[in-house]
Amino acid sequence: MYYAALGQPQDAGEFITVLQSRLRASLDRFDRALAECNTGGVAIMKKHGEPWIRVSPRGKQDEPESLVAIKAEIERRWGTTDPLDSLKYAEFTSVATRENLSKDVLRRRLLLVLFGLGTNMGIKRVAVTGKHGESEAALRRVRHLFVNQTNMRAALVKLVNATFAVRGRQAAGR
Structure with missing residues (x-):
């Protein structure tokens, strides 16, 4: 049957x-x-x-209307700020007793590490494929010293609170 x-x-x-x-x-x-x-x-x-x-490669396809509408609504509500950029400005404290990196270098490395972890690309591939001048060892050190459960929770709390504050200001302004 x-x-x-x-x-x-x-x-x-x-x-x-x-x-x-x-x-x-x-x-x-x-x-x-x-x-x-x-x-x-x-x-x-x-x-x-x-x-x-x-x-032969296919030409670029048009974006689906639903995706265009979703992107427009996100931009209307929250602007074009990337959440990853917001995370890099959160206070990530080192587990080391002493750290000798400038804020700009640390932020760049944090952004690369968070991008690698967040996209599931991995630190090794971010280090190899980028023209940012950061070595895999430097990125792994930042990952080891700064990206831990406590720091990620604190960064996410800061990001969520900032998002709610912006929403509150937008709602009050309507």
Whole structure:
């Protein structure tokens, strides 16, 4: 009854024969399209002496209307301030007995570390892919010394309180 519901034969040989005929028909259509140069950007070429299928990249697609509306509403309510930027100005205290970094360097490194952790990109990839001049070791040190549960909770409390304060001012101004 399950095979009938799926519209598939119970015999494995018959199933394979149907599948092979569908594959042959698709490959024949592709072969004709290649001969007529009507593949929609697909081409067969050589790369390192081996056959290679090249697919031209798709153009940029329009943003869905719902996403445009959501972005507009967020910008209307809270402006263009990035929450990650707000977090970097929170007071992150070091667990070390002494720290010798300037505020600007610490903020830049914190922003990179928080970006790496928040996007699930990882500190190593942020260090390798960026042109920010920060080493992986420096970012890992900042992560180890400054990004802990207590500091993250304090930073989030500060961010949420600031958000509520802005909402309160906006509501009072209406």
